[in-house]
Amino acid sequence: MAAAVDVSIIAEVSGLGEDLNFCEKFAVTETIIKAVLNRQIQTTTNVAEALNLCGIGADGVELVIIKATDNDLIIDTDCADNASFAQDQSIDEGECRILKPDGTDEIFIKNGIAGEKVTVDVLIVGST
Numbered sequence: 001m002a003a004a005v006d007v008s009i010i011a012e013v014s015g016l017g018e019d020l021n022f023c024e025k026f027a028v029t030e031t032i033i034k035a036v037l038n039r040q041i042q043t044t045t046n047v048a049e050a051l052n053l054c055g056i057g058a059d060g061v062e063l064v065i066i067k068a069t070d071n072d073l074i075i076d077t078d079c080a081d082n083a084s085f086a087q088d089q090s091i092d093e094g095e096c097r098i099l100k101p102d103g104t105d106e107i108f109i110k111n112g113i114a115g116e117k118v119t120v121d122v123l124i125v126g127s128t
Helices: none
Strands: 006-017 018-028 034-041 061-070 074-080 090-091 095-101 106-111 119-126
Touching: 061 074, 061 090, 061 106, 074 095, 090 095
Parallel strands: none
Antiparallel strands: 006 018, 034 119, 061 095, 061 119, 074 090, 074 106
16 A cells, blocks of 8 residues: 655755745655665766666656755756756756656756766655
8 A cells, every 4th residue: 555645845044144945845655665865976077867866766756855066967857868868957056956756767967067077966765
């Protein structure tokens, strides 16, 4: 029997005289069995590569929190391979994003500035 869970993520950022609140809510329909924290360094500049899901299948990813740790990042959240990469997200160096992929294909990452290799820190939560 699959679990149905509502997830809320609330983050508060303060500094420079400004407070920012981010709220994200979504439904999880499968039982979460794995959460992985990973760092990935792009192998080759200007070539999109699959995000390492650390053993969680693309169809089982429920949540991805990704940070562009070093250099700017562009993402395709529904990509079959490097040749079909089409940017649908971008993250500046030092920023992060919360993603809820649709699970039909892989998540691909690529450097946002030509000639640079991007490094990402990622938290992946999934069911399979």
